Amino acid sequence: MENILFKHLDIADLEKLDVYVANGGYAALGKALKELAPAEVTGLVTRSGLRGRGGAGFSTGKKWSFIPKDVDTPKYLTCNADESEPGTFKDRELMVRNPHQLLEGIALCCYAIGAAKSFIYIRGEYAHQARVMEKAIEEAKEAGYLGRNIMGSDFSLKVVVHRGAGAYICGEETALLDSLEGKKGWPRFRPPFPAIAGLYAKPTVINNVETLCNVPHIISRGPEWFASIGTEKSTGTKVFSVSGHVNKPGNYELPMGVTARELLFEHAGGIWGGRRLKAFIPGGASVPMLTESDLDVRLDFESVMAAGSMLGSGGVIVMNEDACIVWATLNLSKFYNHESCGKCAPCREGTYFIVQILKALEDGHGLPGDVEKLRDVATNIDGRSFCALGDAAAQPVKSSIDRFHEEYEYHIAHRGCMVGRS
Amino acid sequence: MGVTQAQQPGKARLLSEATRENISRIALNYDSAQSVVMPALYAAQEQLGYLPDQAIVEVAEILQLPPSEVGAVASFYTMYFRRPVGQHIISVCETLSCALRGAEGIMEHVRRKLNIKAGETTADGKFSLNSVECLGACDMAPVAMIDGEYYGNLTEEKVDEILMGLGL
Ligand SMILES: Cc1cc2nc3c(=O)[nH]c(=O)nc-3n(C[C@H](O)[C@H](O)[C@H](O)COP(=O)(O)O)c2cc1C
Numbered sequence: 183m184e185n186i187l188f189k190h191l192d193i194a195d196l197e198k199l200d201v202y203v204a205n206g207g208y209a210a211l212g213k214a215l216k217e218l219a220p221a222e223v224t225g226l227v228t229r230s231g232l233r234g235r236g237g238a239g240f241s242t243g244k245k246w247s248f249i250p251k252d253v254d255t256p257k258y259l260t261c262n263a264d265e266s267e268p269g270t271f272k273d274r275e276l277m278v279r280n281p282h283q284l285l286e287g288i289a290l291c292c293y294a295i296g297a298a299k300s301f302i303y304i305r306g307e308y309a310h311q312a313r314v315m316e317k318a319i320e321e322a323k324e325a326g327y328l329g330r331n332i333m334g335s336d337f338s339l340k341v342v343v344h345r346g347a348g349a350y351i352c353g354e355e356t357a358l359l360d361s362l363e364g365k366k367g368w369p370r371f372r373p374p375f376p377a378i379a380g381l382y383a384k385p386t387v388i389n390n391v392e393t394l395c396n397v398p399h400i401i402s403r404g405p406e407w408f409a410s411i412g413t414e415k416s417t418g419t420k421v422f423s424v425s426g427h428v429n430k431p432g433n434y435e436l437p438m439g440v441t442a443r444e445l446l447f448e449h450a451g452g453i454w455g456g457r458r459l460k461a462f463i464p465g466g467a468s469v470p471m472l473t474e475s476d477l478d479v480r481l482d483f484e485s486v487m488a489a490g491s492m493l494g495s496g497g498v499i500v501m502n503e504d505a506c507i508v509w510a511t512l513n514l515s516k517f518y519n520h521e522s523c524g525k526c527a528p529c530r531e532g533t534y535f536i537v538q539i540l541k542a543l544e545d546g547h548g549l550p551g552d553v554e555k556l557r558d559v560a561t562n563i564d565g566r567s568f569c570a571l572g573d574a575a576a577q578p579v580k581s582s583i584d585r586f587h588e589e590y591e592y593h594i595a596h597r598g599c600m601v602g603r604s
Numbered sequence: 605m606g607v608t609q610a611q612q613p614g615k616a617r618l619l620s621e622a623t624r625e626n627i628s629r630i631a632l633n634y635d636s637a638q639s640v641v642m643p644a645l646y647a648a649q650e651q652l653g654y655l656p657d658q659a660i661v662e663v664a665e666i667l668q669l670p671p672s673e674v675g676a677v678a679s680f681y682t683m684y685f686r687r688p689v690g691q692h693i694i695s696v697c698e699t700l701s702c703a704l705r706g707a708e709g710i711m712e713h714v715r716r717k718l719n720i721k722a723g724e725t726t727a728d729g730k731f732s733l734n735s736v737e738c739l740g741a742c743d744m745a746p747v748a749m750i751d752g753e754y755y756g757n758l759t760e761e762k763v764d765e766i767l768m769g770l771g772l
């Protein structure tokens with residue numbers, strides 16, 4: 183399979199503007215500005231079938247088309263580079279190794295929706311990545327690919343890097359907007375949706391880094407080419423971040439619909455320590471766990487959902503048979519409890535109780551009935567919280583109980599761990 | 605967005621001219637003064653090492669916002685320090701992918717070497733230790749962020765080397 187988003191694996195120094203341009207960079211932008219009307223760019227993206235890579239998988243072209251046209255108001259693109267979903271580290275590589283690919287995608291989106299300004303909201307810990315992006319913006323501006331009258335057209339664009347400061351919830355798009363407005367990152371009530379009233383209450387598109395990186399290729403090579411990769415409803419490639427108990431953790435760009443087995447065994451080097459696979463979380467920490475029997479599931483939006491989980495961010499966390507499921511669930515539950523923004527009670531209180539019960543189980547103080555209690559609390563968060571973080575917090579708990587019930591019962595009956603951890 | 609910085613006579617100011625100029629320059633990137641709060645807090649923290657109340661008040665003054673709003677932002681995000689921190693900040697990731705690759709052992713090792721718990725600073729003010737969540741670098745688990753730089757594939761020996769480089 184040809185590297186598309188990950189062309190930096192084949193071409194040295196692709197992060198440099200001249201190398202990027204020498205390899206066809208900014209040609210898509212030039213083509214769009216010269217030959218395509220903004221609505222035609224959106225049309226091509228819609229026809230390509232591109233769906234958001236930030237987690238929800240919403241049609242990118244459709245999202246852009248919701249931005250009101252012919253109204254004289256500022257519009258914005260916010261690129262979501264918050265990448266805080268545990269197990270996800272693809273945007274980091276995309277930004278550092280090929281920053282202009284992202285900038286070209288941003289410019290194309292802004293041209294399509296009529297935005298003159300775009301923010302890249304990048305997690306605070308990615309200080310190095312923020313510097314790389316800032317430098318790339320300067321270079322692109324000097325060369326006329328950003329700034330005023332881009333490539334001799336009447337399209338102008340300013341791109342600004344905005345650093346987050348350590349809050350997972352700011353990856354949620356409306357919390358991100360509040361954060362960008364200089365407030366606490368608290369999710370907003372919807373409607374209105376950001377396409378109508380987003381940043382500064384103006385029409386705003388929010389797209390993930392990887393989503394936008396696909397756009398130059400779609401414009402250059404056409405929607406049919408793009409749609410020929412992957413599956414019918416999940417087109418293109420996906421960058422999978424694989425971590426945990428595999429021999430070769432890393433990012434792998436593969437067509438949508440590749441099986442988990444191929445990803446883990448042919449690309450990520452197989453299970454660590456010569457052990458057996460126990461569980462894997464296919465879409466970042468926020469989706470239900472799958473097990474060895476799901477290895478032939480195809481990793482695309484529909485197939486993973488049919489298997490009872492979600493493709494999410496494409497961050498695949500792998501656990502071998504030495505991992506204790508109760509311990510792993512406690513680890514993730516602590517994450518959600520810590521990152522709950524505290525705005526609504528089901529999530530704020532529920533994640534706290536989950537951690538307390540799991541701690542007791544892990545420490546050997548579990549009581550009969552605890553597993554039911556856990557499931558109850560998780561069920562009361564799921565679908566009853568203000569934003570999707572609450573739903574996310576419930577997934578590791580519910581899915582681990584469903585699939586590894588005996589490990590929980592073992593913890594209670596034997597006051598310790600089946601795999602000999604504690 | 606332009607911001608005005610009227611000099612109030614007779615008042616000792618914590619934020620330097622350079623920091624203030626930096627904030628004014630950053631403000632040009634935004635379409636509202638409030639949006640400048642986060643980068644302004646970073647600028648202040650870069651100069652002072654942390655964000656004392658006075659810094660919050662001065663940032664609020666520069667941006668002409670109520671200090672309470674600026675303070676609320678500073679307290680919400682974990683990367684703003686409201687209290688003094690050590691000269692070197694060691695943040696060990698303990699989320700699942702790192703934990704599966706031995707993060708607990710790394711954390712325990714650092715704790716023993718520095719003789720402090722996560723969330724504490726050594727008595728000489730040299731090191732602060734934090735437990736943090738997924739740093740987006742699970743491919744090099746276990747990972748720590750030390751003074752803003754990432755260090756991956758950590759072993760106890762590697763940790764010793766890094767700490768020695770920082771003067772431990
Ligand atoms: C708690 C939470 C955290 C999220 N974190 C991220 C993130 O770090 N990066 C991201 O692109 N999307 C994240 N999302 C999804 C965004 O809300 C949004 O759907 C996405 O940025 C849209 O871009 P896309 O259509 O290109 O996928 C998160 C969602 C939730 C509920």
Ligand code: SF4
Binds near residue numbers: 369525567569
């Ligand atoms: S679900 Fe959690 S993160 Fe979302 S608004 Fe409620 S408390 Fe905040």
Ligand code: FES
Binds near residue numbers: 697737
């Ligand atoms: S879990 Fe430690 S960097 Fe992701």
